[in-house]
Amino acid sequence: MVSKIFSLLQFFTHFTITFASTEEATALLKWKSTLKNQIYFSSSLSFTITFASTEEATALLKWKANFKNQNNFVPFLEYLNLSMNNLSSTIPPEIGNLTNLVYLDLKINQISGTIPSQIGSLVKLQILCTFDNHLNGPIPGEIGYLRSLTKLSLGRNFLNGSIPASLGNLNNFVLGILINLNYLELYNNQLSGPIPSVLGNLKNLNELVLLNNNLPGPILSVLGNLINLNYLELYNNQLSVPIPSVLGNLKNLNELVLLNNNLYGPIPNMLGNLINLNYLGLNNNQLSGPIPSVLENLKNLNELVLFNNNLSGPIPSELGNLKNLNGLLLHNNQLSGPLPSELGNLKNLNDILNHLLLHYNQLSGPISSELGNLKNFNHLELFDNQLSGPIPSELGNLKNLNDLLLSNNQLIGSIPSSIGNLRNLQYLFLGDNNLTEESPSSFNLTSLKFLHLLRNNLKGKILQCLGNISGLQYVMMSHNNLNGELPSSICNLTSLQVLDLGRNNLIGAIPQCFGNMSGHLEVLDMQHNNLSGTLPTTFCIGSALGSFNLHGNKLEGKIPRSLENCKRVEVLDLGDNLLNDTFPVWLGTLPELRVLSLRLNKLHGPIRTLGSERMYPVLRLLDLSSNAFTGNLPTIFFQHFRAMRKIYPSKKRRSDERYGYYYENSIAVVTKGLELEVVRILCLYTTIDLSNNKFEGHIPSIIGGLIALRALNLSHNGLGGHIPRSLESLSSVGSLDLSGNHLVGEIPAQFISLTALEALSLYYIHLKGCIPQGNQFHTFENNSYEGNDGLRGFPLSKGCGNDGHDSASEETYTGSELDEESNYEFLNDFWKATLLGYGTGLCIVLSIIYIS
Template identity: 35%
Template sequence: MKHSCSERRMVTIIWSLCLIFCLSRSVLVISSPAQHLCFPDQRDALLEFKNEFYVQESDPNMMPGDKKTEMWRNNTDCCYWDGVGCDSVTLNVVELDLIGCYLNGPLRSNSSLFRLQHLQTLYLAHNNLSGTLPDSIGNLKYLRVLHLVSCNLFGKIPSSLGSLSYLTDLILSDNDFTNERPNSMGNLNRLTDFQLVLLNLSSLTSIYLGSNKFQGMLPSNMSSLSNLVHFDISGNSFSGTIPSSLFMIPSLFGLYLQRNDFSGPLEIGNISSLSNLQQLYIGDNNFSGPIPVSISKLVNLQYLDLSLWNTGMGMVDFSIFLHLKSLSYLDLSGINLKNSSTLSLPSAMKEFILSSCNISEFPMFLENQTTLLSLDISANQIEGQVPEWLWRLPGLRFVNIAQNSFSGELTMLPNSIYYFIASDNQFSGEMPRLICELDHLQILVLSNNNFSGSIPRCSKNFNTIAILHLRNNSLSGVIPEETISANLRSLDVGLNQLSGLPKSLINCTSLEFLNVEDNRINDTFPSWLRSLPDLQILVLRSNEFYGPISSSGGSMSFPKLRIFDISENRFTGVLPSDYFAGWSAMSSVVVEIFDSMFGFRVAGSTRDPYHNVVVLTNKGLDMELVGSGFTIYKTIDVSGNRLEGDIPESIGILKELIVLNMSNNAFTGHIPPSLSNLSNLQSLDLSKNRLSGSIPPELGKLTFLARMNFSYNRLEGPIPQATQIQTQNSSSFAENPGLCGAPLQKRCGGEEEEATKQEQDEDEEKEEEDKVFSWIAAAIGYVPGLFCGLAIGHILTSYKRDWFMRIFSAFLLR
């Protein structure tokens, strides 16, 4: 009995001690200021991972991401860092969210990221991880969620992904992965949201493969994916027919097959029950023939894209749409419609696209579309005035009537309008002053019309305009300071008769594109533009600008500038040697991920409602860049001015430069050898200056340099014999009196003198040898013994001829 009581007391003591220990630990955790929760090795791994990338902001207007890693500091608790999540019990780092954080650089196979062995969630979407996805991703064996959308990844998908057995959510879309899919992916039987085609996984609810390089045909048994809700393979190279089994999946909500190579008939199949499909995008494929009537079976459709369907000479039967009572978005662009006045559609339309449909009459049935928000009838053959009833539609926000033959004056625009695109028409009269009264207007494009007079002076707070394009009209006067919105991102007023550049542009901190070419602007160089952090395109060509283009501070920093064209003005002065020191975008290979200015998403549409335009002189020819062309070219054109002094040595740091034109100025001094660093240069024009010295031979190693022009200078010496230089026409070296050698006809004087001197030297050497031989023969015949030997030895030492030795040996043997 004593033993039993003793035992109970021992158990009681043990339990009491455990309770005290647990309570004390809880008190410590609660009262602790939560310092040093994260393990040092995991904190160090995160800091090393941060340093593996170059962090550069691209376009804050497009993504809400920020530079989270800038707030990571050593000797602080990494569990409280932005984008880092830790398990509350184990204190291990289990989540890393760096979506849109401007990370630039490859994800290396030995990245410190893979030391975070307890990671369960990894979000790296919308960063520039340009490269392959390393096989080391398989080291993160507890990973459940992996999002790598739009990371500029390419190549094969690593087979190690198949070892991530806990993975439930994998998104790899908007990359450039190849069509090779590892067999190991079939092991991922927990996936519910997988953006890769794996038909044997019936639990899949979403497949997103958009904007990659996959190809091949879809299997016929798509209905095996019985839980599929979203299927997106847009923007690839899939071909063949679309299997009708896709439409048999009762759970399917969104089907996105646009921008592929699908062809053949579209078979919807026998749908026994009402289809749940609400979004069907099959435009921009290779379908031909009539649009199938069976589409009318998809009675719940709200969004339908049939663009670029080749119906041939056949007419679209609009009765097939009358059964689609829920339809609110319809894209028929690129389909030959004609006779638009007879069209009839359900009355609940919100977005309607009839671009490039070969229609010649304004679609009158739209008058009854009181719910219409967005209308695109661009690139047709519609003439006359825009009907006034269009502007009375109560909710109209987006209108694109560009590339038609509309005429007359614009006297009305609804206050509800957000985007109005009316370029490439025949509108005339003054610009509508009512634009100052539009509270929501963000994009106004009136380029290539016949507008005259001055740009309206908006007296009210005009801060909504982001895109203002008035190119190629007959506008005059100055651009009013008040009309410049602080939110302006793109301003194109080229090819007009304007005489002033508003200083209020300095307030446009989001400005990316500025083109005022071919006007009558008489002003000094707007050096204050360098304070605009996002400026990428600056075109001042063919105006009356004057004075120096440098400031007293020396370098002119334009960190994001891609195109700099100030040609055909009256700029003067000397450029400091460090003038180009701060032009980061032209010296760096970092890719701008979010390039908002080259595309603008409008009301669910992926097409661009406006285009930026720049005329660029490349390889001696004028070429027009439109839209996406800007992402390729990085150019500097200062030709046709009065600049003088040396070409800045800092030009050599602009390694991404494609075109450099400094012709028709008064530059002096030598051609800087640093030009040989411009490894991407395709066109170089230094003609019509006062350059002296020789052409640097190093330029011959620029393998992309297809055209160069050194004519009309004061260059001298032989033209380098490098292949890239020798392929140029002789006119590229003309009017340089001191230049010689191929491809010019003039032989280099130095070459002729050297050849003559070499011939003379050979003659003198032969004559000297003859004299020496005569001396030896005479010595052998008349001079006795020792004297003869000493004399011949002296001769041998003096002339060091091997054949002397042979002759002397033969004489002694006698």
């Protein structure tokens, strides 16, 4: 046999062609003509052609001449590799003429169109690779004619339709030797329909990879026949029904990956037979029942991934025998009972991916000190369980630990000083426990980025220890018993993004350098402490501050004009302090301001506004209540509130909840004598509260245009005149309080259209006439109208004669007066409904109710 190598640079740059025969090659030439200017070589491409005789080799020159005319081409082509060349043509049907082709590799291009049925003529083909292209349409059943095929790789395309049953024919006897398909890879397509049972005929199959499709139905028991299978990957489909026990026959299996389906029922004990298994991934299904203890037989297992199911019962202590395990992910199930001390035997949890993730379960009892044996361990996540007792000091042995997440348990006692040994620790989450003490040496953590200690009973001098941890980004220590003054050393934390120290017992002044931190600090929350003095005045241009909350302190003086530099601020809450100033009209220029609360201060004078139309562009919550503001309510003030004129769809919560390190804004609203703390301002609730001031004049009718309002409180002022009919347009309002003013006239009959109204307060405002009847007005009680002697109609005893309720009989009102408990429940339900309603970038969920 004669071979020659020619480099045809004038036609195919970098193509090397080895020839040994010539005849009929028009098929490849036609395809070449469709690829004009489309081949960008990222690798050298080889065309191998074998000549059968010396005479045929002499025809090469004639073939080369014909190349210019693009007529004839090479006939008996065996090897064709066009991979990784940015080709964007289609596969021509003439490909079927290359009947001697053994190897066809088109992977990693941009080839589109369908796979032509003529490909079924390539009966000698052994390897067919087209993955990472843009092929669409069905897989042609004619591929079933390719009885010599050992590898079929069509992944990462847009192929649709069902898997052809003809693929079960891909086996052949050549000279008495069975040639069978070894690799079937159809992943990342849009295939649908059930998995054909005939795939069970492919006895020599090593890999069956069908992941990321839309395959429904069961996992077929016939797959248990594939005893040579090494990889079975069916994840990200719509497979349902239980896992068949016969998969336990696949004793050569290295990976069994069935995650992200709809599988239910128990994990079969037969899976304990898969003694060669390295990876078992069954997460994100609906599996139930216990974790089989026979999984201890899987001595070669590296990762056991069962999270996001409905598994129950204890964690088998036998899992501690899996000495090669480097990942145990059992989180988000219903597992209960104690943490097995045997987990401390998993000393091979030592690579960069190792995890022990057991969070979101119902595990109880103490944290085993044996976990301190896992000295090469990186991630320990036990949060959201019912674990109790102290934090074992042995955890300080985990020198390579990056994440220690123990939040939301029932842990008690002190934070061990040994935690200070964890010099690689970046995430320390101990919040929502009953921890009471700490050692300053616990926070000698030079790599720490996230410190989450909120909602404990911690006291002492933790804050004095933080100034040396230069990489800190999040400090969340609210709802503790921290006392003392704020150390100015916190200002050294130049990476700090969130500082949440709310609801502690901090005293003294806020260091002025806190204002300088606004260049990188996004959240500053020190609400409900005993801080005194004045606000920082050095907020810098280009400030990153997005939330500034000092509600409930003893701060005095004026609101600093430098807050005007905080162009990113969304939440500004300075309520319940001793601030003595006029209305800060310049706050209206902040382009992102959504929440402004200045309630319960000593603010005074009229409400003024600038002439600019760009004032308060996105404001949706305004609380100026309980101050000493005077004068009329200026119409132009309400004209600015453009964001309150449109009802926005609710936004989903942000997705950064893995560690719970997101910051939750909180504000307070007041209705019917109750102060309600609302948190998670992620989808903003819309309200105006101007109550308990000294406003006079009429209620501006322009307020009726603020149709997104969920609550309007103008009570306890000196407002006069009639109730504007325009308020009938507030179709979303759930709470309306106009009580304690000097209003006159009747309740507008059009108010019956306010079907979202749940709480109405019109007492002591000198109204008269008939109460509107129908819709929500049949749900309000007498106390909504108390002190209006001129009002008549249901539910009052004075009838209007034609309203159908001339008297409020005792039977009509049996049980209608809510006692304290039922009134609480009513308001709780009301706020849960209204606070979840509408928003633009923030959403509120009711958290705590305080009687004020």
